Amino acid sequence: MRAEWNGNTMPDPRVIHFWDGERHVGQWFAEEVEGYRGVSWDTYYVYGPEATWETIPSPLVGSGGTIVQRREQLETQIQALLRN
Numbered sequence: 001m002r003a004e005w006n007g008n009t010m011p012d013p014r015v016i017h018f019w020d021g022e023r024h025v026g027q028w029f030a031e032e033v034e035g036y037r038g039v040s041w042d043t044y045y046v047y048g049p050e051a052t053w054e055t056i057p058s059p060l061v062g063s064g065g066t067i068v069q070r071r072e073q074l075e076t077q078i079q080a081l082l083r084n
Contacts, residue, residue: 032056033063042066046077048084 002019020026026039033056034040043065047057062077064070 033060040065042068044070044074046074046081048081 002021005019018025023039026041029043029045030036030038030040033045034043044063044067045057045060046062048059048061051057051059051061061081062073064073067074
């Protein structure tokens, strides 16, 4: 439930939090990017500066979940982008 969700977990002015109560975005990413029917929860997707979003964003540099459990992997993927 939205009332139980803490939107301040990433207190960075560059971060924008959205609530997908109807699960439209989570379903879209699960089906179009991940390739399964369901809802993508607590997942990150990393795209580099060359990424475009025509129909499906690509190229995907990395993804994973849960975000907390994969935070070191996420940091590694972001650091690699920043080095390039």
